[in-house]
Amino acid sequence: MDGKVVIQREIPTQVRMGVEHVIDRIKKVVHEMTQEVEKDFTIKAMGIGMPGQIDVKQGIFIEGPNMPGWHCVPLVEKLEGQTEFRVIMDNDANVAALGEAVFGAGQGATELLMVTLGTGVGGGLILHGKVYRGATDVGGEFGHTIIQYDGPVCACGRKGCIEAFIGTRGILNRLQEKLASGKDSPLQKMEFNRITPRDISRAAGEGDQIALEVLRDTGYYLGVAMASVVNLLNLEKIVVGGGVARAGDLILKPARESLDQHVLEVSGKAVQVVGAKLGGNAGFIGAARLAMLMNDNKD
Amino acid sequence: MDGKVVIQREIPTQVRMGVEHVIDRIKKVVHEMTQEVEKDFTIKAMGIGMPGQIDVKQGIFIEGPNMPGWHCVPLVEKLEGQTEFRVIMDNDANVAALGEAVFGAGQGATELLMVTLGTGVGGGLILHGKVYRGATDVGGEFGHTIIQYDGPVCACGRKGCIEAFIGTRGILNRLQEKLASGKDSPLQKMEFNRITPRDISRAAGEGDQIALEVLRDTGYYLGVAMASVVNLLNLEKIVVGGGVARAGDLILKPARESLDQHVLEVSGKAVQVVGAKLGGNAGFIGAARLAMLMNDNKD
Numbered sequence: 001m002d003g004k005v006v007i008q009r010e011i012p013t014q015v016r017m018g019v020e021h022v023i024d025r026i027k028k029v030v031h032e033m034t035q036e037v038e039k040d041f042t043i044k045a046m047g048i049g050m051p052g053q054i055d056v057k058q059g060i061f062i063e064g065p066n067m068p069g070w071h072c073v074p075l076v077e078k079l080e081g082q083t084e085f086r087v088i089m090d091n092d093a094n095v096a097a098l099g100e101a102v103f104g105a106g107q108g109a110t111e112l113l114m115v116t117l118g119t120g121v122g123g124g125l126i127l128h129g130k131v132y133r134g135a136t137d138v139g140g141e142f143g144h145t146i147i148q149y150d151g152p153v154c155a156c157g158r159k160g161c162i163e164a165f166i167g168t169r170g171i172l173n174r175l176q177e178k179l180a181s182g183k184d185s186p187l188q189k190m191e192f193n194r195i196t197p198r199d200i201s202r203a204a205g206e207g208d209q210i211a212l213e214v215l216r217d218t219g220y221y222l223g224v225a226m227a228s229v230v231n232l233l234n235l236e237k238i239v240v241g242g243g244v245a246r247a248g249d250l251i252l253k254p255a256r257e258s259l260d261q262h263v264l265e266v267s268g269k270a271v272q273v274v275g276a277k278l279g280g281n282a283g284f285i286g287a288a289r290l291a292m293l294m295n296d297n298k299d
Numbered sequence: 300m301d302g303k304v305v306i307q308r309e310i311p312t313q314v315r316m317g318v319e320h321v322i323d324r325i326k327k328v329v330h331e332m333t334q335e336v337e338k339d340f341t342i343k344a345m346g347i348g349m350p351g352q353i354d355v356k357q358g359i360f361i362e363g364p365n366m367p368g369w370h371c372v373p374l375v376e377k378l379e380g381q382t383e384f385r386v387i388m389d390n391d392a393n394v395a396a397l398g399e400a401v402f403g404a405g406q407g408a409t410e411l412l413m414v415t416l417g418t419g420v421g422g423g424l425i426l427h428g429k430v431y432r433g434a435t436d437v438g439g440e441f442g443h444t445i446i447q448y449d450g451p452v453c454a455c456g457r458k459g460c461i462e463a464f465i466g467t468r469g470i471l472n473r474l475q476e477k478l479a480s481g482k483d484s485p486l487q488k489m490e491f492n493r494i495t496p497r498d499i500s501r502a503a504g505e506g507d508q509i510a511l512e513v514l515r516d517t518g519y520y521l522g523v524a525m526a527s528v529v530n531l532l533n534l535e536k537i538v539v540g541g542g543v544a545r546a547g548d549l550i551l552k553p554a555r556e557s558l559d560q561h562v563l564e565v566s567g568k569a570v571q572v573v574g575a576k577l578g579g580n581a582g583f584i585g586a587a588r589l590a591m592l593m594n595d596n597k598d
Contacts, residue, residue: 053565070525089539125531126427134533136569141530144563149446149523151494157524158561160447224448227457228527231440232422234433262445262457266352266437 001292003103003285004042007033015066019073027082045295046087047287048075050277056090056137058128088294092283093140094131097124099286100239105278109236113229114276115222117244120155121163127233131290139147143167145225162225166218168244171197174175178210186208201247213249219251223258230259230267235266241276248275300591302402302584305340306332314365318372326381333382344594345386346586347374348394353435355389369545387593391582392439393430396423398537398585403576408535413575414441414521416543416550419454420462426532430589442466444524460522467543470496473516477509500546510523516551520552521550522557529558529566540575547574 013022033041057078060243061067076087094296097106097114105114107223110129110222116122117188123142127130133139144156151160155167164170172195173292185208203211226238240252256273278285306327312321332340337427351363358375360366375386396405396413409428416419422441424431432438442462443455450459462467464582471494478487486494502510525537527545539551556571562570577584 001531041368103415109434123531127431132532134566134569135408135535136533136565138563138565138569139531139533141563141566144530146523146561147445147448149520149561156563160423221448224445228444229531231443232424232438232528232531233431234435262448264437264440264443264455264457266435267433267440270433270435270437286440 002276003099003289005281005285007037008281008284009033014068015068019070023075025077026079027239030079030083032140033181033195044086045085045164045291046079046083047095047289047291047294048079048089049092049283049287050075050089052087052137053106054091056088056133059087059089060185060194061089086291086294088287090131090133090287090290091124091137091140092122093122094133095124095284095286095290096122096241096278096282097126097140097239098131098289099278099282099284100241100276101126101129101237101286102289103285105239105274109272111233111235111245112237112239113142113226113233114239114241114282115226115245117166117222117240118242118244119168121167122242123159125233130293142225142229145228147214148219159182162221165221166244168197171200171214171218171244175200175210175214178213183210187211197244197247201244203248204247204250207238212243215247215250217252219256222251223260224262226255226259226273227262229262229269230271231274234267235271238271238273239252240273241282247277302398302588304580304584306336307370307580308332308585310393314367314369315467318369322372322374322377325378328380329382340358342384344384344590345379345382346394346583346588346590346593347379347388348391348582348586349550350391351373351386351474352425352437353390355387355432358386358388360388373488373575385590386594387586387589389430389432389586389589390423390436390439392421394585394589395421395577395581396422396439396538396539396585397424397430398577398581398583399540399575400425400428400574402574402583402584403581403589404538405536405577411535411536411538412525412532412534413538413540414525414544415541415579416539417519417541417546418464418467420466421494421541424532429592430491441528442553443520446520446523448525461520464520467496467544470513470517474509474513476501482509486510495544496543500549503546503549511549513545515553517543518550518553518555519557521554522559523561525554525558525572526561526567530561533566534570537570538575539572540578541583544574557595 053062059074079087101104112126114124121143123140125140144161148160152164154161154164200211335537352361361374399405411425413423420442422439424439443460451463453460453463499510
């Protein structure tokens with residue numbers, strides 16, 4: 001009820017072993033965990049965050065790039081049949097947003113966007129304090145906010161999405177251009193294909209000018225996309241998480257400056273940009289919250 | 300209750316005569332209209348749409364570019380003191396969106412954006428069937444969705460907003476560039492400063508290539524901004540109204556094509572772009588609806 005984690009287990013998905021195998025593993029670990037806590041707690045509902053497109057009402061996992069073989073799997077039904085409690089499933093970005101909104105960096109805000117910076121750029125929207133999913137449960141795709149209609153090509157195949165600028169590939173492309181100038185940098189000594197955003201953050205932390213510029217530009221582009229969204233949604237908070245966001249203020253400070261520069265004044269005054277607090281736990285804490293909410297308004 | 304207009308009056312605002320003068324005129328016309336219909340109807344609530352920033356909860360008109368002298372006017376209180384019914388006020392774009400959503404081109408959709416193409420580019424959002432206003436009631440500013448972060452300067456002072464491309468000034472700027480090519484067009488014979496979007500629509504309707512290109516580009520840019528919003532909000536309908544939208548499919552067809560080209564497939568499938576149906580009546584019909592809703596859940 002208060003976002004405190006009572007018990008936690010981590011197991012590999014083993015997605016290549018097939019859908020039923022994965023579901024059996026989920027059932028098994030849920031059963032074990034339930035037994036471990038049943039002395040002190042009664043489990044009333046279970047929340048799940050999954051990486052892909054979900055039909056929340058029907059409890060179906062439709063598809064997702066990291067879940068090969070999973071097409072229209074009625075996961076909620078399959079799990080509810082085995083357990084004594086109700087199950088709800090949502091997209092991983094949505095539950096992470098809910099987790100941060102209720103128990104993390106977004107506390108106090110009812111209108112919130114969570115942005116996840118990683119290989120891709122993820123998004124989850126909380127409006128009026130609830131997960132906003134849109135007409136067919138596929139909303140929240142902040143990563144495909146277009147900031148330059150004739151810009152670089154994105155992984156989605158379209159042009160100028162914010163992900164094309166600040167997804168890992170976009171960041172590395174800009175780094176490569178800057179390194180080509182020949183300017184001195186510890187990153188010049190690394191094999192380019194092995195450089196990760198973490199290496200850039202580290203070099204920036206040590207004062208490397210090229211790395212600092214790359215992160216500053218990353219924040220700048222992020223701020224542009226945030227401004228579009230804030231103009232439309234008049235948000236209270238934007239929570240930024242994900243691996244790349246570990247660079248912290250090296251990205252968030254220029255992002256805030258760029259947001260201020262690109263947003264309408266009245267909306268700009270109302271919004272705060274903050275780093276995520278719950279890290280990798282945001283997802284399951286938010287999923288648990290979703291389960292609580294479902295249990296409160298039994299429909 | 301069914302969106303039918305029973306009685307309608309139009310009076311000039313006379314905003315330069317001062318706040319109290321305008322309020323007195325509103326009171327007078329409301330009194331006259333109430334008397335005319337009181338035989339057949341009991342007025343229970345009044346809805347107002349105003350061009351500017353509104354604090355809906357407190358009933359205060361904060362400010363607006365077309366309302367000089369109006370700063371933090373408690374209009375709802377001033378009108379409620381004089382009448383026997385409750386009053387609610389919202390932004391004109393919001394009430395127009397609600398009108399179209401409930402009784403116009405948006406019927407059946409609960410997730411909807413209304414775009415108004417005129418001197419500026421207005422926006423009103425309906426989410427879960429209700430007006431979405433955001434944290435401080437200033438949301439819905441679709442006109443300042445950025446489609447090119449280093450693009451042309453907008454009236455808001457920032458760069459690359461959709462309004463800078465397809466507000467009247469943006470449209471005329473592109474026309475001017477094309478006319479400079481010297482290519483034959485009936486618009487070449489007109490004094491440039493007198494050309495309006497309506498002249499462009501007329502020329503396009505007559506097959507003028509330059510005018511057709513200008514409208515096609517207008518639709519193209521509009522589709523880019525729509526794609527960003529649809530990716531984020533997974534909308535069911537976008538209703539396009541306003542004077543410039545009278546060009547109809549000359550703008551809407553390229554807008555739909557551009558939207559399809561720039562939007563993620565799953566969200567693109569779920570959304571329809573349609574022309575507005577209620578014209579200038581959308582605002583007061585939506586304001587009346589807002590009043591009905593307020594009266595239903597007396598808070």
